[in-house]
Amino acid sequence: MASQFSVFMVNKPGVLARVLGDFAKAKINITAITMMDSAEHGVMRVVFEKPEAAREVLAKLNMPYNETDVLCVDLANKSGALAVVAEKLSKGHINISYAYCTAGGKGGRTTGVLKVSDVKKAMKLLQNHNKASKAETATRRSKAALG
The missing domain is CATH 3.30.70.260 (ACT domain)
Known part of the structure; x- marks a missing residue:
């Protein structure tokens, strides 16, 4: 069992790169990731090796997200x-x-x-x-x- 983060982002060039870059700078490895989009926003579903650290990065970025238990x-x-x-x-x-x-x-x-x-x-x-x-x-x- 793991915590999956569903991160809601504006669907514009550079947003995903900035978010992934901040996870990289914090040395947070991604176990699994998938992206979905709609006209208004993208949703990144991601499982991290360090969920506590990921929460801190998302808070600093002021990114809205939900957490769900996944298998x-x-x-x-x-x-x-x-x-x-x-x-x-x-x-x-x-x-x-x-x-x-x-x-x-x-x-x-x-x-x-x-x-x-x-x-x-x-x-x-x-x-x-x-x-x-x-x-x-x-x-x-x-x-x-x-x-």
Whole structure:
């Protein structure tokens, strides 16, 4: 589980660059990010490694934002990885309102960010997902090392 910030910005050139630059100056790493736009404003949905520090930067910038609990799932960067998670949540009757993923290296790991109807129940349903997923990667690496 992580805090996702939905930051509301004027949709003009340079605004996103300034905001991202201030996070960089504060040495706040971004775990995942997605942008949406409308005619009047843009909405940046972002998960930070240091949410407390991000709040301080947003306050200094006087940027309006909301915080939401989201589910962050460690995924293999391969076809079907997110589908497996969606299927498990579906069987548990948990709705996914929206989702986005980080970019990962080929054969590496990526993070799926999911806004779900019940974060705690989803975490229970998926508690073994990350363990199994990491074990699969370790097994794959071991076989590759042998060959």
